[in-house]
Amino acid sequence: MSAHVLRDALVLGERRADILIEDGTITALADSLDAGDAREVDATGLIALPGLVDLHTHLREPGREDAETVLTGTQAAARGGFTCVHAMANTDPVADTAGVVEQVWRLGREHGYCDVQPVGAVTVGLDGTQLAELGAMAESVAKVRMFSDDGKCVSDAVLMRRALEYVKAFGGVIAQHAQEPRLTRGAQMNEGELSGILGLTGWPAVAEEAIVARDVLLSAHVGSRLHVCHVSTRGSVEILRWAKSKGWDVTAEVTPHHLLLTDELVRSYDPIFKVNPPLRSSDDVAAVREGLADGTIDCVATDHAPHPMEDKECEWSAAAFGMLGLETALSVVQLAMVDSAMLSWSDVARVMSTVPAAIGRVEAHGRPLAVGEPANVVLYDSGASRQWRSDDTASLSRNTPYAGRELPGRVVATFLRGRPTVLDGELAEVPV
Template sequence: MSTELAYPPTGATADATGTTLVTGVRPYGEGEPVNVLAVDGVIAAIGADVDAPADAEVTVVEGDGAVLLPGLVDMHVHLREPGREDTETIATGSEAAARGGFTAVFTMANTLPTTDQPIIAEAVWAKGQTTGLCDVHPVGSISKGLAGETLTEFGMMARSDARVRMFSDDGVCVTDSLLMRRAVEYAAGLDVLLAQHAEDHRLTEGAVAHEGPTAARLGLRGWPRVAEESIVARDIMLARDYGARIHVCHASTAGTVELIRWAKEQGVAVTAEATPHHLWLTDAKLETFDGNYRVNPPLREDSDMMVLRDALLDGTIDCVATDHAPHGAEDKCVEFDHAKPGMLGLETSLAVVAEAFVRPGLADWRWVAKVMSERPAEITKLPGQGRPIAVGEPANLTLVDVSEDATWTVHGEELASKTENTPYEGESFSTRVAATLLRGRPTFTR
């Protein structure tokens, strides 16, 4: 049986019927404003004079000069359901995703119970489709129960109704080299993606901050770069020798970038993501001892951040992924050493990327489309997402307000997630998502 997802996917939002007219938008931020007509989930016409058929019942989304991008795709989120619905649910996470411009997200397997068998993956997929705000793709775990001892049945999950296409023990690392080799061999035969949380736990025991001058001055136990880089190096060699596709989650160090660059030069099938917070924040933020800045891997030094930015620009790092990780106040408003690692990211990621790269003139909106939509869809082999804005393509679209009125200030209590653990509390950004369309149907309008 094929492991490819049908398009549109089966489920509650599969029947993409209806007509939507998006007015006054600039595809990729280029040229004069045009109108975009979507009929039954597909782009039917693009042009300055395009209008809806007179006999159609039409939903109108006014663009007002907004930048039009393909719907964003996030390879790495934590929606906490099943098991921790007190911090996030598929419904609230989907709402946050839609407000952030996302039309597809991949939710990690470290739930309660772990997503390590088809019935759990199918339940997650079905709940996302019933919610209908974005496509929620479950990630299967590499090992049963994230215990790092026994492989899960990749094939059964890949052939299930959820069509699982990515496997990861994210939250913990597959440290057993023999088990990881078996996973690589198994994944190669099925052509599924292995996403690794690169962390040698023997080197990070008790660590809460980047190992460097800031942690030393603040009396925080340091997390060395080598803890990440040693696992990345091992997995690159496994991918080289056994032919699987390996993806590095939340790359955070300059050394990791160099390893990935070398691997790509050798033709190894390795890809990598960087998070908005590792592209925008550094360990200087830890001076406040605010638990909202505790994250895994930790915020690094300015030198690492700048290397990550350059690597994203030149394609060594393939894409941006949020690692959206909700935690309640009881797990964040505590001593820094005891705060759980993780940050909200879905609603702020596009604003951070625009602030770091577009406003300074380092990149344009076509590049944003590449790293936040096209490459994630390519890496996960996800049909119907990350497609060009063109007639005949799926109408998965994001409208971005870049006007003078777009400036906004982040307040955790105003975000859609059930928790408020944003690292950008009180910070202002000049770009904001104005609307999101999933298969031509508005899932969010501001």
């Protein structure tokens, strides 16, 4: 079996050490290790983090293999330093049965670039009317624990209550896409001064906040776990802060793009910046950064949403919502949170690995970098910098909002259970 020794890595950006990886496990972590015939990896100056875990990835397979497949999506994930991604349920067919979630889970395993933990739909066909067979998905080999109708909100209050209650039986969590549908009919961008000027239908912050407020109350009422997807507004952060002060079992994620980009970009009418929830004001960006720094927001999740070019090279209202995120996530978090001294690298490990793994209940991920732990490791060069190019991607799609931007950092290597999926910044050959 393979063995690697990562020489002189900065563990969590703090402590210099060699890391010995054998048979999928970290077997030694100390200065100047004698590594025998383990393959040497020069990690001088590189930060070692536990493999990243994404709670919010759209892999598009089955159904939209023109936009992304499990293979290309997990390759993009590996290039971004991820060792586990949660695949959202809005595929075609919808991941609302044990059969579909098992297929997606298996594809991830077979390709070997990144573990794929399927998210099950809350309602049949994401229709918001009838609960999907949540128990069957939980008991399948995919062991689904997170359920979401992401892309759509579970807007019916009774259905949301029942879903929250029902998943208590197997330690599940409902991940809510908080968007009051009536308040956002035809919505195109953040509602504010700019939407009025640009003549684009507004997506008001209150449409998110009203659902977040309702759901934290429901979660408290039934004593179940709620996870709020892609928090984007100051009001949502304030409601979550209040809910947490009550001790309620509520978690939340923020996307890298909501940590960095604002609605000013919509002035270009370039749909590359069209995303749901929409890019918000600079005040909202400040609020979600503060929320992530003080723990109100628990983790970062990419909402990686591949779309073919024809769905972006068009007029704004005809374009699809969504942007790529896996390969740029760590760089954007560095830029928005670490370079601004709001998070340390061990905080980054917490919000991009430990906590999301705990929320998704994936046991082999998000573990500490310590002897005896699974060897899921990413080596990251925070001193690098590069101008991002839309064609420099493993994804089948090109809809990155960062093209032409200078982003810091570079993922040098990713190890999944001891096997490199990325080495020297390039995808490794993964034996099937």
